[in-house]
Amino acid sequence: MADPLFTHLSRSRLKFIGITALTLLFSAACLAQDITLNETGSTLLYPLFTTWVTHYTMSHPGVHIHIGATGSEAGIQQVEAGKVEIGASDAYMSDAQITQHARIINVPLAIAAQTVNYNVPGLNEVHLKLDGPTLAAIYTGTVRSWNAPQIAALNPDVRLPAHAIVPIRRAEGSGETFVFTQFLTFSTPSWETNPGYGTTIAWPDVPGSATAMGNAGMVKAIASTDYSIGYVGVSYSDSVAQAKIGTAALKNGAGEFVMPTTETIMAGAASLGARTPPDERLTLVFAPASGAYPLVNYEYAVVSTHQADPAVAAAIRRFLLWTIVPSEENQAWQSEAHLIPLPPHIWELSQAQIQSIR
Incomplete structure (x- = not known):
């Protein structure tokens, strides 16, 4: 079966991107010590988050990540209330929610259904x-x-x-x-x-x-x-x-x-992903294309771009960038959870949003 993530990327380019990104991430990770991040929300994303956190904390011993499966609505609400650093959600925030919480971003990490x-x-x-x-x-x-x-x-x-x-x-x-x-x-x-x-x-x-x-x-x-x-x-x-x-x-x-x-x-x-705006809030439901399954969605990390502690902001950036690194290992983890990695143009949008976290 054709590689779902790398249709438009050569394997040589993939290898370069993956190695470069991982080198930067792991080098930066050495600077982080005893940082605790809290995540909660989507039960759909929970199995993949469990895998991500297990592997990430093994190679980043100074970072501790607590995760929970409380439902997407709770994930968004907990970030809005400042009670967790990362909310996982199958749903993007509404215009009204964004107006009330302009510093919160919705970052796709994977594609689900x-x-x-x-x-x-x-x-x-x-x-x-x-x-x-x-x-x-x-x-x-x-x-x-x-x-x-x-x-x-x-x-x-x-x-x-x-x-x-x-x-x-x-x-x-x-x-x-x-x-x-x-x-x-x-x-x-x-x-x-x-x-x-x-x-x-x-x-x-x-x-x-x-x-x-x-x-x-x-x-x-x-x-x-x-x-x-x-x-x-x-x-x-x-x-x-x-x-x-x-x-x-x-x-x-x-x-x-x-x-x-x-x-x-x-x-x-x-079918619909090409319409994804810079803030990445877009429905992928009921696509008109032939062969398209109608119940498809982005899996979001909901995060505030304004963190009180710069060290926490840096830890969030490193972790989220790591979750979307286009590597065969990450693709395998997503496949095990029946999720699909982001295509290149969405990966670039998510990377840009993650970099805005300070």
Whole structure:
């Protein structure tokens, strides 16, 4: 399979960039002693952050990084309140939030996606076809059973059960909710009007619906609840497979039903990624390109550019630059978490933003 990060970079250039960046980072790291950084937020990014922190602190013994999986909304809020140095988020901050906190930046570290998963006995090995309007109807309670005409029309060759659907959503403010509800908003005019999208929204009251905390909680809730449906961060794909729950093929902006694969996620990111502005706040959801998976997003580090301690600012810069270094090792870690490294033009934008932290 073609290298997803280095399509437009020669391997010789990659090697030069990687070695040069790593040399600078490791040389500078020797100057940092006994610095503590605190991170919290996205449960989707948590598995990769765990790997990053483990390897980084092994080679940087003077740096201590505490991480937490509290949900994207909490990650943003904790940075806004000055309680942590790094917030991890699947969602970018709104214009209103940026106006209130002009010194906070949103820095993509990787590309991710969400999957729509379900537990329908006898059909979990079938990739049911679903689209935005049907999912919106399920989460508003308009479509209540698995054999409803809307679902049957999308899956004419599947014998669907006449059983009530149990829609499951995240209980806490979540970046997965942000991306999932963006998909419903962009694909379904009635959802755009109300309730719209966000890390937290006013969910319609659907009888029999349920909530779950975090991605791990969502997988567990779907697996333990027959006839349920929910949405999960792609970094939990291994947990989804182990739980033997189904994964839907979703209708994209080009009218195609696609599965979440490295190729389709890359296609979704490439379709919209060229529009990424310098502040890198951009949705990658519901791309119009052929072959694009519709639930794609940047994984952000949310950080204040103004730190009270210059040594802390330097430690944040070094760590974040290290996380996006284009190396085969870093690519392997991201692949293990089912995430995709940043393409060159986004990497350059993220590097520029990180350098602004002082």
